[in-house]
Amino acid sequence: MSNKKTISVNVLMDTECNHLLNESSKRNSRTKRHEAAARLKDHLLRFSGSWEEKQRN
Template sequence: MATEKREKLTNVNVLVSERGNALLTNAAERNHRSKRKEAKARLEHHLQTYGSDWIEKVY
């Protein structure tokens, strides 16, 4: 019998602006996902793409 390795998960709570919320809502609807699943997919994609080297440029 093969043993399944369970992925360890963590919760992250963030505040987003009205515009960010609207963008997330629209993306979730287009992708037929809940906002939570959409946010998870987008955060994981961003981290895989940019890793820990990404720096936000604040003007």
């Protein structure tokens, strides 16, 4: 992460997403916190306009 001021955000996620985040953090050699931050930043930069959550069955 850069030297910019950062804030902390707490999120709730289901066990499936938690597992996927854990696996992704291991593959990318990052802590889970840094993996989540990188993925959230990427998503916000890509989809900063409107976005709707897809319903999962």
